[in-house]
Amino acid sequence: MDTAPDGDGAGPDYDPTVEPGLEDAPRPGGRHRVGAPQPAPLTEHGPARVIAVANQKGGVGKTTSTINLGAALAEYGRRVLLVDFDPQGALSVGLGVQPHQLDATIYNLLMDRGVEPDDVILKTSVAGMDLLPSNIDLSAAEVQLVTEVGREQALGRALKGVLDRYDVVLIDCQPSLGLLTINALACADSVLIPLACEFFSLRGVALLMDTIDKVKDRLNPDLDLIGILATMFDSRTVHTREVHQRVIEAFGDLVFDAVINRTIRFPETTVAGEPITTWAPSSSGAEAYRMLAREVIAR
Numbered sequence: 001m002d003t004a005p006d007g008d009g010a011g012p013d014y015d016p017t018v019e020p021g022l023e024d025a026p027r028p029g030g031r032h033r034v035g036a037p038q039p040a041p042l043t044e045h046g047p048a049r050v051i052a053v054a055n056q057k058g059g060v061g062k063t064t065s066t067i068n069l070g071a072a073l074a075e076y077g078r079r080v081l082l083v084d085f086d087p088q089g090a091l092s093v094g095l096g097v098q099p100h101q102l103d104a105t106i107y108n109l110l111m112d113r114g115v116e117p118d119d120v121i122l123k124t125s126v127a128g129m130d131l132l133p134s135n136i137d138l139s140a141a142e143v144q145l146v147t148e149v150g151r152e153q154a155l156g157r158a159l160k161g162v163l164d165r166y167d168v169v170l171i172d173c174q175p176s177l178g179l180l181t182i183n184a185l186a187c188a189d190s191v192l193i194p195l196a197c198e199f200f201s202l203r204g205v206a207l208l209m210d211t212i213d214k215v216k217d218r219l220n221p222d223l224d225l226i227g228i229l230a231t232m233f234d235s236r237t238v239h240t241r242e243v244h245q246r247v248i249e250a251f252g253d254l255v256f257d258a259v260i261n262r263t264i265r266f267p268e269t270t271v272a273g274e275p276i277t278t279w280a281p282s283s284s285g286a287e288a289y290r291m292l293a294r295e296v297i298a299r
Contacts, residue, residue, distance in 0.1 A: 096273025
């Protein structure tokens with residue numbers, strides 16, 4: 001989860017990179033914000049575009065981004081399903097669900113015959129956004145799936161029956177490149193990589209890209225990279241700016257214009273169990289995720 005920088009002294013939602021009315025100003029990294037268009041309303045829904053939110057490094061904002069991107073997409077009239085595919089259940093907790101109290105989770109959908117998606121899917125506080133929750137039981141699935149035929153397609157089979165109901169499915173992957181993450185990549189149309197603006201996060205991207213290439217070659221030839229999202233950005237530090245510039249130099253237009261800044265709002269939303277778009281709808285963090293949602297729709 002994103003955390004506030006120490007001693008920022010600039011209020012609870014300080015955003016050093018965006019000033020009101022300067023959406024076309026130079027963005028971090030020297031490029032100009034071009035601004036994705038306001039998405040047109042949909043007249044019908046489905047089939048869903050499946051996006052895996054993945055990075056094998058923990059603490060880069062995967063769960064925060066999954067929740068808030070999903071909520072922003074729902075604001076734009078998209079029907080969204082969030083899939084908690086991490087045994088830690090952080091996505092579920094972030095939406096006010098207590099994982100240890102659940103009778104059925106995505107583990108049961110994967111491993112138990114006779115369990116249907118409707119037995120597991122939960123409504124969230126956000127209209128148009130549903131949740132497939134998870135808890136620690138999912139850690140057993142990685143071991144049990146090893147002996148299964150077609151083990152890499154287990155998640156794809158579980159989601160197949162609900163894709164026509166939604167416009168976007170966002171899968172919050174665990175911070176590893178194990179079998180669960182391979183399942184997410186095997187059934188996804190695209191991968192979104194949240195990348196904390198820190199040197200060690202940058203080093204791990206090459207390994208993730210190698211895994212994506214292997215999944216494309218062997219399991220899912222249609223898989224593509226929808227984009228890289230810079231998170232935990234603080235323009236006051238040279239290190240953060242340098243890392244972000246290196247990412248732009250390496251990946252060019254694959255880097256989203258939206259940048260997620262450090263702010264104390266994100267830990268607050270976790271405690272509240274709701275997205276920043278409803279907890280602090282006028283905050284810079286909420287606006288950044290709305291901008292990201294517009295870019296995702298446009299791509």
